[in-house]
Amino acid sequence: MSLRIESLRCRLGGREVLHDIGPLDARPGELTALIGPNGAGKSTLLRAIAGHQRAHGHFILDGRALDDEPLETRARRLYYLPQSTETGSRLSVFETVLLAVRTLAPGDGPSALRRVRDTLARLELEPLAERQLTALSGGQRQRVAIAQALAREPRLLLLDEPTSALDLHHQLQTLDWLGEHARQHGTIVVLAVHDLTLAARYASRLWMLDAGRAVAQGPPGEVLTVERLREVYAIEAEVTWPAEGPPRVTPLAASHRTPSRR
Ligand SMILES: Nc1ncnc2c1ncn2[C@@H]1O[C@H](COP(=O)(O)OP(=O)(O)OP(=O)(O)O)[C@@H](O)[C@H]1O
Ligand SMILES: [Mg+2]
Known part of the structure; x- marks a missing residue:
């Protein structure tokens, strides 16, 4: 049981931005990191899986085509958190997370409240529970958006x-908890990230995109090579292997990129 993507193509503004992506696989209970430079197609790929972007291809979740699921089932099984979490909502943090849970299971009173409280506690959002969303910083708002996503299970x-707007403490804390949540609930998590060391540390599998193509997938140690970082990211980097655990990527310098690449 897993997520599989096959033959995914997408055109935007008259241009093909995803070229025959797949097969890509993501497994339950672990994090899969989607990496690649700006404009590689990460957001488009996530939007396409979520059904927010018209695309051609096959998305198979636990052996069933996502397209065949009734909309309600699909909304229940899948949650998509966009890159921007700008909002004009005047709801409080508590109400916002509660609404995310209630949308799924209306009338589920005490257990919904418990789930909201647990989620806020895990993301260290309790002190902000009564605050309106409009009165939060960008990073705080991003943590609320993650709380909404996780509370829906x-x-x-x-x-x-x-984690793009989070300070270092909250980046690690959020990724720790995402990993734990995935293990506990058997969730399939696919997340776009730019920090390759964090991707390698938390994800057991990477999908690397470049200019609309999937150029590599697999465990971080196989995907993150000095040659591939030069080719895809146009950087000179050092990839080091600590005695235990995943590789670390240290960017050293930007190298010249051929302008025709994108
Ligand atoms: N609405 C649109 N119309 C036309 N082209 C678009 C549109 N949205 C995105 N694109 C193009 O599609 C390509 C992929 O964009 P996408 O947002 O998926 O990249 P990304 O990998 O998420 O980049 P980033 O790291 O900057 O978030 C880019 O070349 C982008 O310019
Ligand atoms: Mg993006």
Whole structure:
């Protein structure tokens, strides 16, 4: 049981931005990181899986085509968190997370409240529970958006740069908890990230995109090579292997990129 993507193509503004992507696989209970430079197609890929972007291809979740699921089932099984979490909502943090849970299971009173409280506690959002969303900083708002996603406990979680606005403590804390949540609930989590060391540390599998093509997938140690970083990211980097655990990527310098590449 897993997520599989096959033959995914997408055109935007008269241009093909995803070229025959797949087969790509993501497994339950672990994080899969979607990496690649700006404009590689990460957000488009996540939007396409979520059904927010018209695309051609096959998305198979637990052996069933996502397209065949009734809309309501699909909404229940899948949660997509977009790259931007700008909002004009005047709801409080507590109400916002509660609404995410209630939308799924109306009338589920005490257990919904408990789930909201637990989620806020895990993301260290309790002190902000009564605050309006409009009165939060960008990073605080991003943590509320993650709380909404996790409180719904979907089968498939698609997160577009969920830690981009977070300080270092909250990046680690959020990724720790995402990993734990995935293990506990058997969730399939695909998240776009730019920090390759964090991707390698938290994800057991990477999908690397470049200019609309999937150029590599697999464990971080196989995907993150000095040659591939030069080719895809146009950087000179050092990839080091600590005695234990995943590789670390240290960017050293930007190298010249052929302008025709994108
Ligand atoms: N609405 C649109 N119309 C036309 N082209 C678009 C549109 N949205 C995105 N694109 C193009 O599609 C390509 C992929 O964009 P996408 O947002 O998926 O990249 P990304 O990998 O998420 O980049 P980033 O790291 O900057 O978030 C880019 O070349 C982008 O310019
Ligand atoms: Mg993006």
